[in-house]
Amino acid sequence: MSSSRRVRPLTALALAASAVGTLLVTAPTASAGxxxxxxxxxxxxxxxxxxxLIPARNFQAGSSGTCVREIQFDIAATIGLDPADAxxxxxxAFGPKTDRYVREFQSRSHLEPDGIVGPRTWEALISRTTD
Structure with missing residues (x-):
């Protein structure tokens, strides 16, 4: 008989469910970091x-993904949002609202309000949202 121990399928399933439940309960909410x-x-x-250290790409209207979420999170944290837009x-999704808020952020940051989140805009966002 082998010294390795077999785990019954139901026991393995119960252990996996328990681990997932623990992860779901203790998972932190997303933050800018x-x-x-x-x-x-x-x-x-x-x-x-x-x-x-900034993302290697620029972002603008039509862009999407995790980097756009970062932009949106930082914009909301720095200049705030109209309650109707929140x-x-x-x-x-980098749509018209995001474009409008990026341009507002750029203007307030004394940058060209072109709606493109390039090196200078990334730098301004990160400097205002990093402790």
């Missing part, structure tokens, strides 16, 4: 003009 790390992992990184704003 969670989106930023996922963004960098998905597109790579580069260094901004002032030395910040529900569902952080959706990962």
């Amino acid at each position: 969670d989106y930023a790390g996922a963004c960098i992992r998905s597109v790579g990184s580069r260094t901004s003009p002032n030395g910040w 529900p569902g704003f952080i959706d990962g």
Whole structure:
């Protein structure tokens, strides 16, 4: 007889369900850091003009994904949103609302309000949302 122990399928299933339940209960909510790390992992990184580690791509109207969620999260945290725009704003789709808020952020940050989140805009977002 082998010294390894077989786990019965139902026991294995119960253990797996227990582990998943624990993960679901203890999983933290998303924060800017969670989106930023996922963004960098998905597109790579580069260094901004002032030395910040930023995503390797620019984003603008029509872009989507984790990096856009990071942009939306940071915009909401820095300049706030009109209450009518807040529900569902952080959706990962760079549409007209995101474009409008990016341009507002750029204007307030003394950047060209072109709606493109490039090195200078990334730098400004990160500098305002990093402790």
